[in-house]
Amino acid sequence: MASPDACFCLSWRMAVEANNAQGWRTVPPQCVGHVERYMLGGQYGSDVAAVADQIAIYLGGSAAADGKDAWILDVDDTCLSNLPYYKEKHFGGEPYDSRAYVSWVLRGACPAIPQVLGVYRKLMERGFQVFLVTGRSEDVLGASTVENLAAQGFDGHHRLIMRSAAYRGYGAVPYKSTIRRQLVAEGYRIRGNVGDQWSDLLGECVGDRTFKIPNPMYFIP
Template sequence: MPYWWPSVDTTDTSGYCLSWRLAVESNNIRAWRTVPTQCSRHVEAYMTAGQYQRDLNLIVDNIFTYIDSIHLPYDGFDAWIFDVDDTCISNLFYYKGKRYGCEPFDPLAFKAWALNGACPAIPDVLRLFNKLIQTGFKVFLVTGRNEDTLGQATVQNLDDQGFFGYERLFLRNDSYKGQSAITYKSDIRRQLVGEGYRIWGNVGDQWSDLQGDYVGNRTFKLPNPMYFVP
């Protein structure tokens, strides 16, 4: 008996954009430079009309369940890692001006935005962050932001948004110049493991936050269809 396969309406832009976003989040499409022009409104609706928030809520609730299953030895070496941009704090307002990722990344424009220190906390992640601190984890923040140009603004922005009590914030310095995010973040995690830390969890909005070496016991990918960091 022949297999039946439904026909596909190739003119259905909404359907295409749903498929494109799924492929991005599952890391089947890689090294993409911009959101497809026809998907600008789809990404805008996803990010602003509630589905992004629902997805975040589901992921964070599952992380809470995982945390509650861990029996900590409370020796001070139980670690958790967070990315910063679009993990702890949001650049949604910046990307609104870039048509939600349809325009190429502009490093100078992003630097000017980040220097304002106006990135709001992502509430579900702040809730998770506080849960981890209260539970006894040592939380480390690892970002690709440049230490010399954005270090002070980043620290202040995090402080203003309620991210208190983390163990250390790692920013890129000249020794990591030109390295991919995977290489840079793997090296930071290697250092922490070398210091004796056990990485129980690792949260980021990019696959490059969660790939490479010493990724931890569990990794959790937050949605971000606006840009790709290799």
């Protein structure tokens, strides 16, 4: 067995990914080094690749039957990585800092998560309507998000749905549920739904399958 701290931190991370640990505000202090090694040492990349593999297994040889077969992908730490930002924030060991975070996003410098970009390209090739659904504020972060996604290869998608003023103050579950309900009302069949937060994947109209991308750095209720 690993050292007591490594053992505890592995268990904590597992509790996060299985949605047993909720409402946490920072990574436990004794796990900051563990999360750093996880994110930078290769295991995180392997874990994301494993999710991409499961999506590939689920897809098999299938393609969109028509223009109503849809997938939903979250943006932050699903398509685009905030890891360069969190490196400066002790990998989640510091509480959320909205001003610094907005400055970071406005730079439009988030790199693609390559395994998810692979999933995205496959979905596009197969003719699925891909919706990128994000809690980012449309007013403040719209332009930088559009630019960042395009620069990182997330182009040609059906629709980018950002948080409009009407949804300000909504929690992620009711906001994203409302968006998905609208898509279903438009006749879309949500074949899959990918996010790094359980709040992307719970609520209404979650889709035929959901896929949780690992993220031990922060929790969005």
